Amino acid sequence: MNQQALSAFIWSVADLLRGDYKQSEYGRVILPFTVLRRLDCVLAPTKxxxxxxxxxxxxxxxxxxPFLLRAAGQSFFNASPLDLKKLMGDQDHIRENLxxxxxxxxxxxxxxxxxxEFHAQVExxxxxxxxYQVTERFTQIDLHPDEVSNAQMGLVFEELIRKFAELSNETAGEHFTPREVIRLMxxxxxxxxxxxxxxxGVVRTIYDPTAGTGGMLSIAGEYLDDHNPKARLTMYGQELNPESYAICKADMLIKGQDxxxxxxxxxLSDDGHGGQHFDYMLSNPPFGVEWKKVEKEVRKEHEQQGYNGRFGPGLPRVSDGSMLFLLHLLSKMRPVDEGGSRFGIVLNGSPLFxxxxxxxxSEIRRHVLENDLLEAIIGLPTDxxxxxxxxxxxxxxxxxxxxxxxxxxxLIDASAMWQKMRKSLGSKRKELSDEHIAEIVRLFGQFVEAEQDGKPVSRIFNNSDFGYRTITxxxxxxxxxxxxxxxxxxxAKGKPAPDSKLRDTENVPLHEDVETYFKREVLPHVPDAWIDHDKTKVGYEIPFNRHFYVFTPPRPLADIDADLKRTTDRIKAMIEGLMA
Structure with a gap:
């Protein structure tokens, strides 16, 4: 059974629920029953x-x-003589038996x-x-991994959760990462x-602090299985949404993970892996979501622990917490003398500038760049x-x-590397093909500047190129x-008093001498000006799009005039035709 057919079948259970459940409540039944059937099928051969x-x-x-675990051949077991199909034999006691x-x-x-909260849904x-009807419907599908792979199952769960989120209008800040984007990362x-x-026999650890249903961890594991089946990738994660957490945990159980x-x-407020470090990390934190609920705990850690905690470099504005996850991942990096770490994180444009x-x-960007931690940024297509x-x-x-x-x-601009999807999924209308992923990875691996169709797609900068001094x-x-x-x-006695109404600021690139800049750019226009060096601040920004902008000169004025004349002549002829 392919993924679409499987999703459609599971979705058909909604027909049974219609009337007794609101649309926004369907997931409370369908998701746990899907997990239950999956576990039921996995354990069937060793029952x-x-x-x-x-x-x-x-x-x-x-x-x-311990003996039941070994007999089951899994990291979980069920000690009941019942299974879902046997439950069908006693309709009058389905609740108690379940x-x-x-x-x-x-x-x-x-x-x-x-x-x-499955107990409440059963009641x-x-x-x-x-x-009985809902349980019986789920016994009709075989969800054993031989029939439905772990990768397929993950896609099914993500599609179902996406549909339920749309029905209940709970989409703000919830982003499932498309599988091709995870493969790229x-x-x-x-x-x-x-x-x-x-x-x-090599063993590595990977961590996702926003694990969702475990998609990033799963694809990393599949990648390693393909390239080195004898290696071991131990997976770690944390998740806030209870349903996503339950699905992720079930998936990890079946994969034999701890x-x-x-x-x-x-x-952010309760680090579930305090003091631990990892070889690799992946994350797609929510975009533009405020962190007011955890502000007290985060500020306390920032103020009391400083760089000994996770948030030493600084705190972003409360309206967007995505950079807090960047800081969290930095704190989880394995020390260099223990092998170091590499991670990928998906962010929107805001953290760049x-x-x-x-x-x-700016202080977070400064910390990342001055410590030479940023390797690359890849700009993805919209949609x-x-x-x-x-x-x-x-x-x-x-x-x-x-x-x-x-x-x-x-910096790699991959915004033009996409193909149109055959069918849109919500706002997702574009996808990366295998060829696009290979091209991005090639550009990264070769570490070269490159152009396509006369436009830059890969550029290389010094860390200091993104720094500046703001002078007053x-x-x-x-x-x-x-x-x-x-x-x-x-x-200040005897010196000119500054006029606050005339005060201004200038951003001077880090690699340029401030006095030279001031004499060239400021004094010719305001000869009586001076710099208040006590107010100078260092900042960092990454104006990604500016570095890939290609100026297209306007058409010659004569061509534009000729177009306008042709248009006005055509309108004039139409009016004359109407008046004739």
Missing amino acids: VKVLEELADKQRLGIAPD FSYIGAFSAEVRDIFERF RLHKANLL VNLIFIEDDDMLSTP VGNIVFGNT TGGAGSGE MFYNTGISTYVWIVTNRKPAHRKGKVQ VERPERDAAGNIVLGQRGK
């Missing part, structure tokens, strides 16, 4: 063996759990259904006389690690995400740059007669 092992260990008075079946799962699976379905963070891609590494909660010198955003059409950018950050990249930042230009206050007013007290 008899598990029950035999249980009876044997109970007879011997031995705690059975609760008994779920209660017989190992602890980690029971936690998944608690996150779904509600029972009272509406729908429980995975290629970019792994490209320079030959050991991991070729050495048998689900204790997937933590529930708000990453929002905030002047001295602002939280790439399911519920936003805005421009997005992938930042590649590392503390183990190769020698030829040290002190440099590569003062001019003297004058009295009614036009004479300069002199200061009367302290250091």
